[in-house]
Amino acid sequence: MKANGQRPKARLDRWTALAAASLAFLLVVAIFGPLLSRYSAAEISEESLACPSLNHWMGTDIHGRDLLTRLLCGARISFLVGFFGAFVSLVIGSTYGALAGYAGGKVDRLLMQLVDLLYSLPTLILVIVLIALLEAPLRKALIGWQLTILLPYSRIFLLFLGLGLVEWLTMARVVRSRVLVLKAAIFVQAAQVIGRSPFGILRHHILPHLLGIVAVYLTLTVPAVILAESFLSFLGLGVEPPSASLGTLLADGAQAINPMKMAWWLLVFPGGMLAWTLWSLNALGDKLRDLLDPSGR
């Protein structure tokens, strides 16, 4: 639904170019930034709660750690969770949607009813329960398998999984409706007539036509997962120390608010970073959706 019923312009406008550029910038900075920094993310110093200065561009936190370095590492973790969570949701959602759409009939109705049902449940609540409760068994299993080096990452792994399990619903709906259209297309019917197997048809005729739309919704899922992860981390249920995501940093910043000494930088910089990341991902995803999927919302 575009304003005035106009077809969206087929070129990328200035805002989208800006969003793409800033996303690229954020990614580069998150990947390489921590390597260039003079400090390490966990390095404790005497300068507790120092204001932003030439030495510490974004100031320091209560333990004297350099906020800029922590922010870059946090962005890294947030992107990581965002991409992997979105990937999990992509695998589940597109398989599910393709299956429902291709099977059709009763199977389709049943599968999509389950999606509707999940839409009407407080999914984030279920993820909180899931993550908080699966952590201990996962840790035990890791110790049992002699994989203790992975222990600090158990929470992050659960976040990939839990958030992926929540965010696949829209993907499933979109893929299903696209598959329904494709199934009725003449080239697919022709393939059926010459006796290709359903798997072959899915693989060679339907999947290639899904890639565009899946890519678009993937770019919209990444910010949703990043947001959900920050939300959980803010509550202390997500990424845990010594790792830090943007959400954990924000929670630290919120803790540091008090009327005596206002450490505004602990709040403003992580908040700004999160908002900027979400904006560039959302702006890009929205535009791509308008271009490739005019039927969507």
Added chain:
Amino acid sequence: MLAFLLRRLTGAVPVLLGVITITFFLVRLAPGSPFAGERAIPPAILQELEARYKLNGSLWEQYTSYVSDVLHGDLRLSTRYRNRTVNEIIGQTLPVSLTLGGSAFALALGFGIAAGVWAAVRHNRTADRLVQILCLAGISIPSFVLAPLAVLLFSLHWRLLPPGGWGSFRELLLPASCLALPYAAVVARLTRASMLEILPMDYIRTARAKGLPAATILFVHGLKPASLPIVAYAAPLAANLLTGSLVIEEIFGIHGMGSFFVEGVLSRDVFLVAGVTLVYSALLIGFNLLADLTSAWLDKRVQLS
């Protein structure tokens, strides 16, 4: 209509039963006892505790007896907050969360619709651009970024509003606005897009030609059909506001259902977690139903099926 209502309500029963089952087994099967944490408890006392909280017997027996209790309206005792029943806790905290969520809902819809209509009327003028830029900002700034910043500015720097607490209107203002703002941006965007589709239509031009007052045209002829996508968004909006209030309650120190839920999850409080999850789900199913009914009422072409 009545048949539809009945069908949906009976359809909700197995869903809620599923929610109870999933949460009960998740919390019960996860390692860590709800009584752990303090000193090591002697076996005799542990047995007594388990009997008191009905956590003895096989898992299946525990489950069936819990379901039967829930069906009788008893959500049992909380293991974290000893001597308080889950019914009591929910009874005290749900009104708080509903007041917060409800105010945020009203703010999000009120501001969102107003801004959206204004932008649509002034299409491609400065006001429209302004609303669009604000929407973009609103969508990108989650409430848990907004809320601490708002406390910093309004409470600590300018000392206009209290930084926390619950009870008075002044204390409600900041948390409700912070919770509402990101969603107001979405509502504004939806309203703008949908008004822009309605306003060029012939019947609007007819209404103008008849000389009807501009407000009547805009709000009765324009907004009523244009509000369908907003109504469709209202149910997920309610869901987001309910879960979003977890964080807002934390920041402003409000003792709503969310803060008890998080505490309950962390301390393996089986019945509190199961009870609160059940309430959340029931509320959401209710909101979805309400949204369907409202859209049928707004547009007679919408079929209730």
